[in-house]
Amino acid sequence: MKKIRSSNCIYAFSSLMKPVETIEPGEIVVFETVDALGGQIKDENDTAYLDFSKVNPATGPVFIKEAYSGKVLKVKILDIEIFDKGVIVAEEGFGVLPDVVKGFKAKIVEIKNNMVCFDNLRLPIDPMIGVIGVAPEEGEFPTGTAHRHGGNMDTKQVKSGNIIYLPIFQDGALFALGDVHALMSDGEVCVSACEVGSKVTVKIEVVDRKIDWPIVETSKGYFILVSLPDINEAFREATKQAVNFLSERLEISFDKVYMLASLVVDIQVSQLVDPNKTVRAFIPKTIFH
Ligand code: CA
Numbered sequence: 001m002k003k004i005r006s007s008n009c010i011y012a013f014s015s016l017m018k019p020v021e022t023i024e025p026g027e028i029v030v031f032e033t034v035d036a037l038g039g040q041i042k043d044e045n046d047t048a049y050l051d052f053s054k055v056n057p058a059t060g061p062v063f064i065k066e067a068y069s070g071k072v073l074k075v076k077i078l079d080i081e082i083f084d085k086g087v088i089v090a091e092e093g094f095g096v097l098p099d100v101v102k103g104f105k106a107k108i109v110e111i112k113n114n115m116v117c118f119d120n121l122r123l124p125i126d127p128m129i130g131v132i133g134v135a136p137e138e139g140e141f142p143t144g145t146a147h148r149h150g151g152n153m154d155t156k157q158v159k160s161g162n163i164i165y166l167p168i169f170q171d172g173a174l175f176a177l178g179d180v181h182a183l184m185s186d187g188e189v190c191v192s193a194c195e196v197g198s199k200v201t202v203k204i205e206v207v208d209r210k211i212d213w214p215i216v217e218t219s220k221g222y223f224i225l226v227s228l229p230d231i232n233e234a235f236r237e238a239t240k241q242a243v244n245f246l247s248e249r250l251e252i253s254f255d256k257v258y259m260l261a262s263l264v265v266d267i268q269v270s271q272l273v274d275p276n277k278t279v280r281a282f283i284p285k286t287i288f289h
Helices: 231-250 253-264
Strands: 002-004 010-015 022-023 029-032 056-066 072-082 086-090 104-112 113-118 120-123 128-133 140-142 150-152 163-167 173-182 193-197 196-209 215-217 221-228 264-271 277-284
Touching: 002 022, 002 056, 010 193, 029 056, 029 173, 056 128, 056 196, 072 128, 072 173, 128 163, 173 196, 221 231, 231 253, 231 264, 231 277
Parallel strands: 002 029, 022 056
Antiparallel strands: 010 140, 029 196, 056 173, 072 163, 072 196, 086 104, 086 193, 104 113, 113 120, 128 150, 128 173, 163 215, 173 193, 215 221, 221 277, 264 277
């Protein structure tokens, strides 16, 4: 099994980035990741010395043979093993309430017996991947910004047992991931989750499909993930994508399928705090049976 070390990392998903490893489709790969702060905060007073150029690293990128532009990368998340310490940060000017915190604050938490120890509270971990993506169609996106190529989608369904599909824009796909969270809730209101280092094991395949945005498949259904600067625009695009998804599979008229979407599709928020906000349209598998 190939292992990609966290020292092989990117800070932007670029159409021109160079791979650190090449794999065959169907291979299982382990990605070692440091936390979203670049592993720099070991003490709650370390915030003063943070080097922002080392924030949001993603491990990779990996070149996948036969992953041609126009196809879809299918990434099954097999396991997320997290480190035993997490960090949560809040910063003035960021988050849903940008003016409640002065300066930059950090909280270190221990992770013990599959629980995040937040003061006296014991919160069950639910590890997930914040940043996951491929090379974009053109230019570059900082790893902190999500778009069609994936990136910082901070979506809690991107976790062990689920599959994420990513549109491929460059031959080889150039896949990378990072920013693992021990626990995060929808919205990620204070601007960070419980950020941890990790070892993520994935199986990477290539499929013949056409998708416009990343899609997560779970046992219950499909989440279409749309990330745009304006959240209302993101809601509209996610709704349109969901209606198209239903219409292609059910072969009924657009008007009718739009009405059906109002009955079965849930529009949800993943995160409200990154440069592009991420929303998701959930389509339950039950309607295809
Ligand atoms: Ca993130």
